[in-house]
Structure formats: C-alpha cells, structure tokens
Amino acid sequence: MAQYFGTAVEDIFNTMGERFLPEGAQDVNVTIGYNISGDGGGHWKVTIQEGTLKVETMDGEVADCTAVLHANAETFVGVTLGRIDAGEAFSSGNIKVDGDLTVLIAILPKAFRPFKPVVKASTIVESVEERFRPEKAEGVDVKIGYDLSGEGGGQWTVVVKDQTCTLKDVLDDDCTVVMRMEAQVFVDLNQGKLDGATAFTSGQVKVDGDIGAAGQTTSLFRKYVSEGAAEEKGEELISLKCLPSINQRYATGPMMGKWFDGLKEKKFYAAKCPECGRTLVPPREICAQCRVRCNELVEVGPEGTVTIVDVVYYASPDPLTGKIRETPYTALFMILDGASNDESFAHDLNPKDIDRIKSGMKVRPVWADDRKGNYKDLLYFEIAD
Amino acid sequence: MKISYEDTKDCKVITGKMALPNQYFAGRVGSKFIIALRDEHKILGVRCENCDKVLVPPREYCEKCLSKLDESWIELSNEGTITNYTIVNYNDRHLPRRAPYILAMIQVDGADTPFPHIVEGIDVEDVKVGMRVKAVFAGETTNTIRDLDHFEPV
Numbered sequence: 001m002a003q004y005f006g007t008a009v010e011d012i013f014n015t016m017g018e019r020f021l022p023e024g025a026q027d028v029n030v031t032i033g034y035n036i037s038g039d040g041g042g043h044w045k046v047t048i049q050e051g052t053l054k055v056e057t058m059d060g061e062v063a064d065c066t067a068v069l070h071a072n073a074e075t076f077v078g079v080t081l082g083r084i085d086a087g088e089a090f091s092s093g094n095i096k097v098d099g100d101l102t103v104l105i106a107i108l109p110k111a112f113r114p115f116k117p118v119v120k121a122s123t124i125v126e127s128v129e130e131r132f133r134p135e136k137a138e139g140v141d142v143k144i145g146y147d148l149s150g151e152g153g154g155q156w157t158v159v160v161k162d163q164t165c166t167l168k169d170v171l172d173d174d175c176t177v178v179m180r181m182e183a184q185v186f187v188d189l190n191q192g193k194l195d196g197a198t199a200f201t202s203g204q205v206k207v208d209g210d211i212g213a214a215g216q217t218t219s220l221f222r223k224y225v226s227e228g229a230a231e232e233k234g235e236e237l238i239s240l241k242c243l244p245s246i247n248q249r250y251a252t253g254p255m256m257g258k259w260f261d262g263l264k265e266k267k268f269y270a271a272k273c274p275e276c277g278r279t280l281v282p283p284r285e286i287c288a289q290c291r292v293r294c295n296e297l298v299e300v301g302p303e304g305t306v307t308i309v310d311v312v313y314y315a316s317p318d319p320l321t322g323k324i325r326e327t328p329y330t331a332l333f334m335i336l337d338g339a340s341n342d343e344s345f346a347h348d349l350n351p352k353d354i355d356r357i358k359s360g361m362k363v364r365p366v367w368a369d370d371r372k373g374n375y376k377d378l379l380y381f382e383i384a385d
Numbered sequence: 386m387k388i389s390y391e392d393t394k395d396c397k398v399i400t401g402k403m404a405l406p407n408q409y410f411a412g413r414v415g416s417k418f419i420i421a422l423r424d425e426h427k428i429l430g431v432r433c434e435n436c437d438k439v440l441v442p443p444r445e446y447c448e449k450c451l452s453k454l455d456e457s458w459i460e461l462s463n464e465g466t467i468t469n470y471t472i473v474n475y476n477d478r479h480l481p482r483r484a485p486y487i488l489a490m491i492q493v494d495g496a497d498t499p500f501p502h503i504v505e506g507i508d509v510e511d512v513k514v515g516m517r518v519k520a521v522f523a524g525e526t527t528n529t530i531r532d533l534d535h536f537e538p539v
Contacts, residue, residue, distance in 0.1 A: 030469060046386040188427035202404040238411040238419050238528050254388050269386075285390075297386045319403050374399055 002040030004077040007117045009040045012080050012089055013055055015115060021355050022051040024110035033062030037072040048111060080115050113355075121152045121183040124190045124224050125167065128158055131221040132165035140220065142213050145171050146180035146186070153183040160220060177209035188298040190224040194323050197199050201245040204323075255283040258297055263377040266367050268301040270343075278340040303364045303384055304334035307344050309357050330354050332381055334363060350382035357383060388422075415454050423532040426522045430496050432457045441496040464518040464539060465493035472509050481531065485509045491518060491536055502530075508539035516539045 002008065013034075025048050034044040044056040045065065060070060071079070075094040078084030089095045097104060125146060137160055144158045156170035171178065181189075184205050188194035196218070199205045207214050252260060255271055259282045262269040270282035275290035279300060285293055310331040315324050330349035335341060349357055352368060357363075364384040371377040388395075411419060414431070421427045430441035431454040440447070445455050470489035473480065487509055492499035504518060518536035526532050 015450045080534065198404045198406050202402050235413070236416060236420060237413065238416040240411075240528060242407050244405050244407070246403040246405065248403050250399045250401075252395075252397050253391065254390060254395045254401060257397050258386075258388065259395065260399070271388075293390075293391070295387055295388050317406050319402070319405065324406075373397070 005081050005083050007077050009073050011038050012115050016055050020053045021111040026051050030066040032296045033065035035069035036073050036076050041073040064264050067103040068333050073094040098239050113141040119187050121148050121186045125156050129165050129168050134163040136219050136263045137163045140175040145175035147180040148183040148186050150182040176211045180206040197243050209241045255285050259283055260373045261378045264371045268295045270300045276323040301336035301337040302353045305358050306334050306361045308333040348380040350380050414443050418443050419431050423526045428461045430459050430461050432459045438497040439496050462494035466492045467516045468499045470512050487512050503535040505535045
C-alpha cells in the first residue's frame with residue numbers, strides 16, 4: 001500500500017471511528033465525500049448525524065454531499081499530518097472542495113481528534129541498513145538479535161561485519177546478544193518516549209548474551225527519524241538525567257492475596273466489616289472506622305458507577321515502569337456494584353473514552369488476556385454501553 | 386468467604402522494580418554558563434545595570450530589582466578571592482571528594498557575588514579568608530559546574 005510521510009490514506013479513514021468525538025458533532029448533520037486520486041487513493045463517504053459517525057468506502061466518484069473534497073493522495077496525507085500547509089494546498093489547487101467549505105474548516109476539528117501516524121516496529125527495524133554508520137563499525141563483528149513480542153512484533157537478526165550491515169528476518173541461534181521486549185517498547189525507545197536505561201532497569205527489556213555489545217549498538221546506527229520529520233539544529237541546552245532504581249517487595253497477607261487471586265479469575269473481592277457491614281475495596285484486614293479485624297470477603301462488581309473523574313495533563317513517569325505516561329490520562333473513582341456507597345475504588349480509564357466519561361456512568365473492567373494474579377491483570381475500565 | 390489469618394496459603398509476595406527517572410534542566414542561562422566552562426574554560430556572569438552588580442553564577446533575573454539579565458553577559462577572571470570557607474569532615478556517596486576537603490565561597494575578580502567550590506593544593510589547616518585562588522578546569526566533561534574542577538592557590 002502506498003505510503004506518504006509513513007502513512008497510507010486508508011489509515012486516516014480507518015482510524016476515524018476511534019478519533020470521533022460525539023460531543024463535538026452534536027447537532028451536526030453532514031455528509032462529506034472524499035475523492036482521493038493517485039496511488040493508495042480511493043473514494044470515501046463520511047456521514048455525521050446526531051452525534052453518530054458512518055464511514056463508507058465507495059466504488060466510484062462521490063457526489064451529492066454537503067461537501068466533496070478532491071485531492072491527490074500525497075497532498076491529502078500531508079495536510080492531515082500538518083506536513084503540507086493546508087492554505088497553500090487550497091490556493092495551488094491541489095485540494096478542491098465542492099459545496100460547503102465551512103463544513104471542513106469548522107466541523108472536522110471539533111468532531112475528530114487529530115490523526116497521529118502509527119510507527120511500526122518493523123518499519124524501524126527495516127530502516128537499520130540505511131541508518132548504519134560504517135565509520136563507527138571498524139573491527140566490529142556482532143550479530144544483534146531482536147525478539148519483539150506482541151502486536152507488530154517479529155524476530156530479526158542484524159549482522160554487522162567488515163563494516164557492512166545486513167538484516168535478516170529470522171533470529172539466528174549464534175547471536176552475540178539478543179534483546180527481547182514488547183514491540184511497543186521498542187517503538188517507544190526509538191522515538192525517545194522511553195529511556196533505554198529506564199527500560200532495562202525496570203525489566204521491560206531483557207538482554208541475553210553480551211550486554212556490552214547491546215550498549216555498543218547505539219553508536220553503530222543513526223537515530224531513527226520518522227519519515228518526513230525535519231531535523232532542526234538549535235541552541236545547545238544542558239539537561240542531566242539520572243535513574244535511581246528501587247527493588248520492591250510486597251507481602252500481600254491473606255486479604256490482598258485473595259484480591260490478586262480474584263483478578264486472575266476476573267473477580268473483585270471486598271472485605272466486609274463484621275461491625276458496620278461496609279465493604280472495603282481493595283480488601284483491608286482492619287476496618288479503620290470500627291477498628292476491628294475483617295475476616296469475610298464478598299464479591300463486588302465487576303461493573304461500577306463512576307463518582308469522580310480526574311483528567312491528568314501532567315506527563316509524569318509511571319513509577320512501576322519508569323515510562324512517561326501518555327497524556328491526558330484519566331483516573332476514575334467508582335463504586336463497584338454491591339459495594340458500600342462511600343467506598344470508592346480508583347483505577348485507569350481506557351484512553352478512547354476520555355472525551356465521553358462523566359460521573360454517574362457505568363463502567364466495566366477490561367482484563368489482560370494472560371492473567372498471572374498480580375496488578376497487571378486489570379488493564380483499565382471502559383464505558384459500559 | 387471466610388478468611389483465616391493462620392492459614393498462609395493465600396499470602397504471596399509480589400516483586401517489582403521501581404524506576405524513578407530524574408531530569409535536571411539547567412535552563413538557557415545555566416546551559417550557557419556551563420558550556421563556557423566546558424568549551425572555553427571561561428567563567429561568565431551577568432550584569433544588572435540597574436543595581437550595578439555582576440552576578441555569578443548567572444541568573445535570568447536580578448534578585449533585587451527583577452530586571453531581565455539574559456542579554457547582559459560579561460566574561461570574568463579565572464582568579465578570585467576566598468570570602469569564606471568550611472572544612473567538610475565526613476564522607477558520603479553524594480559528596481565530590483573524600484573528607485577532609487575545603488569548600489570555600491570564592492568571589493572571582495569582576496564579580497559582586499561569591500559562589501561555592503572546592504579548594505585543593507593546600508592543607509585544610511592553611512586556608513584563610515582573603516586568600517587568592519585560580520580556577521583549574523576538568524579534563525573530562527560532566528556537563529555540570531564540576532567542569533570547573535576546583536580552585537587552587539595562585
């Protein structure tokens with residue numbers, strides 16, 4: 001599929017559903033036609049009606065819409081990504097609009113979150129030969145294995161020998177060093193969202209073999225720059241980093257032990273106070289109000305009702321991983337079904353629901369596929385509708 | 386479901402590793418100061434015209450009159466005078482030297498404010514207020530104030 005600035009035209013339409021903001025599209029009833037010419041182009045019809053969205057692929061030229069946009073594939077992607085100036089594209093005639101132009105200018109930015117290109121781990125690995133710096137590889141003879149798990153993962157071997165670099169899409173048995181991580185961690189590392197030392201110390205990257213060789217690889221390759229991104233040289237500014245790493249060991253006791261067993265089975269357990277009868281989520285051994293020991297667990301949830309929504313815009317590191325959180329993120333306080341009214345439980349919200357969440361809404365938990373009885377089993381909550 | 390506190394079958398230990406990334410940004414003014422130490426072995430200050438004072442290390446705003454100072458750079462001497470000192474007599478991992486060592490307030494020639502730094506090349510008993518010292522720069526950079534390694538008697 002033809003790509004421009006690392007993005008295909010299709011990607012933009014395929015992500016419309018998840019980028020759609022119903023609040024921004026209230027009282028809007030429009031249809032927008034897209035006729036995108038050139039390699040990777042096609043015809044699409046987007047209908048926004050009463051806060052709902054429909055995206056259709058059409059067989060031929062789209063007409064009879066509130067607005068119809070004509071552009072070539074490269075211009076369309078470039079303008080969407082902000083790499084091509086929209087004003088210039090209009091004045092030069094590279095984009096033409098039939099019908100009501102204000103629909104595009106006034107409604108689209110409110111009805112959709114901006115499109116962000118998705119960088120794939122394979123794209124980064126496959127650019128390794130171009131990024132190779134032979135001048136840094138004198139006398140270097142290494143085989144670097146990458147074992148990337150999860151979505152977009154794969155296995156590769158990068159062979160550096162005699163100042164040349166070759167990429168193989170298998171993992172050789174005799175690698176000098178093999179780096180194992182989730183594909184997303186690899187992408188974050190290469191985009192500077194995650195620091196290498198942080199990823200290693202927090203156990204997100206596992207290195208088998210010669211650790212020294214792993215460190216050396218950074219100097220052998222130029223930094224990955226996503227296609228079309230301009231490199232600017234500015235004034236030198238000094239910023240110092242250091243990374244303390246602290247080993248944690250938490251003894252659960254029987255109450256929290258059962259809580260984690262419950263997560264594994266997709267269940268929430270609450271402690272019940274024998275004195276006042278209130279539930280405590282997660283379970284605690286002592287009811288702090290009655291100062292008596294709890295010895296009974298009851299099942300609550302799994303759905304809950306939101307009481308408070310906290311939207312966080314400050315990009316703080318997640319202390320469990322050291323990775324900088326994507327912002328904004330949302331912390332939810334909720335009363336799980338069957339829990340006492342004043343005993344809220346706090347957890348994360350699925351980022352896709354951030355624009356719709358309100359207190360009073362019902363939410364349901366989203367579980368990890370591979371649950372091991374620890375805090376990673378519960379991913380987040382999302383709106384139950 | 387009843388919970389027994391004598392039975393430990395449900396007790397577990399969960400281990401993790403907490404990574405706490407720290408980042409210090411020297412700012413535009415602080416960066417320029419350190420880069421001059423590192424690349425040119427020069428001590429830079431800023432001059433407040435309003436107060437007629439030269440401040441070292443440089444800051445973006447005058448602490449007295451709040452004038453903006455980031456355009457009024459001035460190059461100072463690498464020699465100066467000890468205005469006060471202390472002897473550090475304990476060891477700790479974060480300290481730059483083994484005890485005992487001299488930590489002195491040094492006012493370089495042309496500046497109106499002193500700043501703290503290490504003095505070497507002299508016994509700790511012999512340091513005196515008013516002593517003349519000169520800057521010795523570090524061989525390897527750390528991108529910190531320690532690119533000026535220490536001061537020693539002239």
